[in-house]
Amino acid sequence: MRIGSIIASVVVTALITTTVQASSGDLNIYGFMSVGVGILDKNEVTIEGFEGEGNFKQDTLLALQVSKQVNDNTTATGQLVSRGTDDFNTEAAWAFVTYQTSSDLTARMGRLRIPFFYYSEFLEVGYAYNWIRLPSDVYNIPFSSFDGVDLTQRFSFGSLDNSIQINYGRLNDELSIFEEEYQSDLKNMAGISLTSTYGDWGFRIAGQRTEMTLDTTVDEAYVKAVQVATIAQMTHDANPTLESGSALLAAAGSLEEAQIEFSQKRRIDQGQTGAILLAQQMNLDLEVEKEFSFDGHTADFYNAAIMFDNGNYSFIGEVTATEYESGLLVDNRAWLVSLAKRFGDTTTHLTYSTSRDVLNSGDSGKLQEALKLQGEDKSVTLGLRYDYDVNTALKLESQYHDEIMNRGVEGSYAMLYSFAIDVIF
Amino acid sequence: MKLIMKLMVSILLFAPVFICAVQAEVAVIVSLDNKNTYTSINKDLVARVFLAKVSKFPDGTIAKPVNLKQGHYLREAFNRDFLSKTESQLSRYWSRLRFSGKASLPKEVGNIAEMKLAVANDPALIGYIDAMDVDDTIKVVHKY
Numbered sequence: 028m029r030i031g032s033i034i035a036s037v038v039v040t041a042l043i044t045t046t047v048q049a050s051s052g053d054l055n056i057y058g059f060m061s062v063g064v065g066i067l068d069k070n071e072v073t074i075e076g077f078e079g080e081g082n083f084k085q086d087t088l089l090a091l092q093v094s095k096q097v098n099d100n101t102t103a104t105g106q107l108v109s110r111g112t113d114d115f116n117t118e119a120a121w122a123f124v125t126y127q128t129s130s131d132l133t134a135r136m137g138r139l140r141i142p143f144f145y146y147s148e149f150l151e152v153g154y155a156y157n158w159i160r161l162p163s164d165v166y167n168i169p170f171s172s173f174d175g176v177d178l179t180q181r182f183s184f185g186s187l188d189n190s191i192q193i194n195y196g197r198l199n200d201e202l203s204i205f206e207e208e209y210q211s212d213l214k215n216m217a218g219i220s221l222t223s224t225y226g227d228w229g230f231r232i233a234g235q236r237t238e239m240t241l242d243t244t245v246d247e248a249y250v251k252a253v254q255v256a257t258i259a260q261m262t263h264d265a266n267p268t269l270e271s272g273s274a275l276l277a278a279a280g281s282l283e284e285a286q287i288e289f290s291q292k293r294r295i296d297q298g299q300t301g302a303i304l305l306a307q308q309m310n311l312d313l314e315v316e317k318e319f320s321f322d323g324h325t326a327d328f329y330n331a332a333i334m335f336d337n338g339n340y341s342f343i344g345e346v347t348a349t350e351y352e353s354g355l356l357v358d359n360r361a362w363l364v365s366l367a368k369r370f371g372d373t374t375t376h377l378t379y380s381t382s383r384d385v386l387n388s389g390d391s392g393k394l395q396e397a398l399k400l401q402g403e404d405k406s407v408t409l410g411l412r413y414d415y416d417v418n419t420a421l422k423l424e425s426q427y428h429d430e431i432m433n434r435g436v437e438g439s440y441a442m443l444y445s446f447a448i449d450v451i452f
Numbered sequence: 453m454k455l456i457m458k459l460m461v462s463i464l465l466f467a468p469v470f471i472c473a474v475q476a477e478v479a480v481i482v483s484l485d486n487k488n489t490y491t492s493i494n495k496d497l498v499a500r501v502f503l504a505k506v507s508k509f510p511d512g513t514i515a516k517p518v519n520l521k522q523g524h525y526l527r528e529a530f531n532r533d534f535l536s537k538t539e540s541q542l543s544r545y546w547s548r549l550r551f552s553g554k555a556s557l558p559k560e561v562g563n564i565a566e567m568k569l570a571v572a573n574d575p576a577l578i579g580y581i582d583a584m585d586v587d588d589t590i591k592v593v594h595k596y
Contacts, residue, residue, distance in 0.1 A: 059551060092551060104553050121553055129514065131507060140552065148552035155547045179554075181507070186496055188505040224505060338536050372540065414540035417522065451547050 058091040061153040063160075063422075063447030072439045074428045075163050076112065084111030086159055086447050088151060090120070100127050108151060120151070120172055131181040141173050142192055142220050145231050145332040145345055153449035157367055157376040157412045159424050164382035164404050165347055165361045168328070173198040173216050189223045194235075202241070207293040210242040214323065220330075229334035234327065239353065241321035246292055246300040252278070252285035253304055295321075298355050298398055305397050311390040315354075318391060324353035341367045354391050357384035357400050374412040381405040384432075399435025404428065420449045476529045477583035480594040481568070485575040487511055493578075493593040499534050501578055503545065504555040509578075517558040518570055518579040526564070530580050533596045 063086025065077045072078075076085045088111060094104040106121035123137030140148045149155045150166060175196015182189050198213040220233030259278035263271040289297065302319035305311075332345040346362040363380035384401035386392035395401065410424035424445050430438025480498050482488065492510040500506040502517045509515045520527040522539065531537055537545065549555040561567045564581045571579045572589045586592055 055556070057550070059547065090551070094556065102556075106551065106553075123553065125553065135553065148554075149548050152547055152551045155544055155551065183506060186500070188500060338538070338541060417539045417543045451543070451551075 053096040055094045056091065057452060058089070059152050059154055059449070059451045060089045061151075061159075061447055061449045062087050063153075063445055065159075065443055065445035067441050067443050069439065069441040072430065072441050074430070074441050074443055075160065075426070077443055077445075086153075086445065087111035089115075090151065092121070097124075101125065102127075110151075133179045133181075134176065135179075136176045138172055138174050139177055139194065139196070140171055141168075141216065141235060142177075142194065142218065142233060143168060143171075143235055143328050144233070144330045144347055145334070145343070147171065152451075153422075153447060154418075154420055154451045157365070157374055157422075158378070158408065158410060159422050159445050159447040162363050162378060162380035162406060162408065164380040164406055165345060165363050167382070168349075169202045169204045170198055170200070170211070170213065172200075173213070175216065187223055187225045189221065191219070191221050193217075193219045198237075205294045207295075209293070209295065212240040213237045214240070218328075227335055227337040229332075229336075231330065231332040231334075233330045235329075236325055236327050238323045239321050239326050239351075240323055241295065243293070243295045243299050243321055243355070245303060245316075246285075246289050246296060249285045249289040249300055250303055252282040256282040295355055298400065301398050302354065302394055306394055309393065309397065311394055313390045313394065315394070318352075319354040319394070321353050321355065324351065326351050326353075326356070339369050341369075354387060354395055355400070357386060357395055357402075359384050372414045374414075376408075376410050376412070378408040378410075379406070380408070396435065401435055402433050402438070403431040404438075405431060418451050422447045422449065476526055478526060478530050478533055478580050478596050479583040479586050479592045480534075480578065480580045480596075481571050481586075481590040482578050482593050483572055483575040484589070484591050486591060487513070487575075488593065490593050495534060495594060495596065498578070498594055499536075502535060502558065504549060504558075514576045515578055516574075516576045518567060518577050519558045519560045520564070520567060520580075521560050521562050524563075526580065526582055534580075 064081055064083045065075070065085055066081045067074060067077045070078065088108060090106055090108040092104065092106040094102055096102050102125045104121060104123055104125065105119060107117050108120045109115045109117045119138055121138055121140065123135045123139055126134045140150075142148050144165065146156060146161050146166065150161055150171060153159060173194070173196040175194060177192055177194035179190055179192045195217045197216055198211070200211060202209050202211045214237065216235070216237040218233065218235030220231065222231045223229065256278040259271070259275040263275045289300065292300070299319055302315050306313055306315040327350040329348040330345065332343060335342040342365065344362070344364045347360070349359040351358055359382060361380070361382040363378060365376060365378035367374050367376035381404065383403045386395045386401055406426055406428045408424060408426040410422060413421045415421055426443040426445070427440070428443060429440040432438055480493070486509070488509045488511050497506065497510070501515050507515060528539070531539060531542060535542065546557055550557065561570055561579075564585050567579045567581055568585070568587075568590055571577045578593075583595055
């Protein structure tokens with residue numbers, strides 16, 4: 028009996044050991060890391076998140092990816108990213124299960140990256156591109172992951188290899204817009220992209236739509252105070268009495284208080300409040316509460332890109348268009364072109380990128396202009412990438428960034444010098 | 453004079469290795485059970501399979517690439533002759549696929565003997581060996 032139980036436990040142990048060994052054999056742990064520093068030659072502007080002094084956090088991040096083959100068709104993958112810009116808090120950028128059918132169809136479910144533009148699905152993998160960071164004129168969408176599903180179908184015509192990817196899901200998360208936090212619910216996030224490669228050439232077109240709800244609010248107290256003060260002013264101007272004078276004084280006092288409160292609100296809350304007041308003042312024919320808010324308003328993102336890489340020369344041209352139904356964010360057109368030439372282990376590259384906000388037509392656009400929402404930027408980046416070994420790249424970059432227009436007024440320009448080490452493991 | 457002698461000796465010593473590495477003829481191989489023919493699998497298709505752009509042989513069966521480990525002289529020859537890319541460029545190419553969950557790295561084996569064994573036993577696999585190591589356990593589909 029005793030021998031029996033010993034044998035049983037040995038067998039059980041052996042079985043467990045085998046299982047553990049088998050699964051650890053299928054478990055892959057890998058990752059990427061970037062360490063960078065940047066210095067801006069001016070103190071009064073912020074560009075790419077950099078201000079005047081040396082900043083070591085902006086371009087620094089660490090990501091670990093774990094994948095486990097569950098069976099022949101199924102793999103579970105997770106990617107945890109810890110960013111310097113987020114005080115090295117760790118976030119799951121990816122967490123999904125892949126199911127691969129035999130017919131070149133792949134289904135994924137879980138937390139995925141939104142395939143907005145060409146680099147969107149590996150936007151933080153510095154090692155994967157020549158730049159230290161993606162050109163922010165084009166890559167500036169304040170969210171990058173969603174929870175849902177995507178399907179990828181691959182097919183070829185001769186040597187032209189294609190893949191169509193469709194995705195559907197939702198993102199319920201805190202978003203950082205203009206460096207302030209907003210609780211968001213991005214529903215019905217749906218998109219489609221087609222990527223083709225032919226020899227050294229690659230092409231991509233894509234579209235993505237979501238319905239944005241943000242926790243932005245109108246500062247009712249401020250709206251009220253402005254209205255009361257305006258009426259008090261008009262009353263006093265029409266027939267100045269002692270009463271009307273003291274009423275005006277009181278109204279001005281509360282307006283001043285309300286103004287202090289208002290100035291502490293987030294930028295989009297201020298915009299939403301300002302929209303209501305300005306629409307009244309400017310006498311605009313507009314459903315301002317409905318149009319200048321975020322309550323399921325659609326946002327559309329379009330992209331086309333062309334790539335070339337023959338090993339010695341590479342090129343990418345990419346155009347994007349963003350259309351917001353809400354007047355509080357301005358429609359945008361952006362594009363970039365980048366050329367690179369390789370000399371052995373060293374690659375030099377030159378990039379021009381530009382972004383331009385496009386005001387709505389009619390009264391809606393007049394209100395956007397009065398709210399000083401629009402911006403325009405252009406950048407020229409010259410850089411060097413040195414592949415130290417097959418897993419390590421050293422990068423040096425100088426970027427001239429011109430904020431042609433920032434928040435509706437003429438902006439400033441600056442040079443950003445940066446250095447980074449990108450590693451994969 | 454002595455220095456020149458030393459130089460000549462070292463050149464002579466290293467020259468054969470160098471020449472050998474340059475001249476290594478790469479033979480792309482599949483299992484004997486693989487029904488695809490020499491003519492159907494061209495260099496372009498080999499490259500597309502090894503870059504995860506295609507996952508099927510011309511007859512519709514699944515194709516999985518097998519690599520020799522990094523640093524192997526034949527892997528370098530294969531990368532250069534078939535993929536026209538350096539190891540660093542491939543590493544960058546794969547980082548895009550791996551970190552966006554699109555594909556994982558091809559399976560790797562340590563040496564040519566392991567490569568032959570793995571490919572011989574699985575008709576889905578496609579690998580490469582030195583043309584000098586070709587024997588009747590595997591089938592050559594492309595040589596360069």
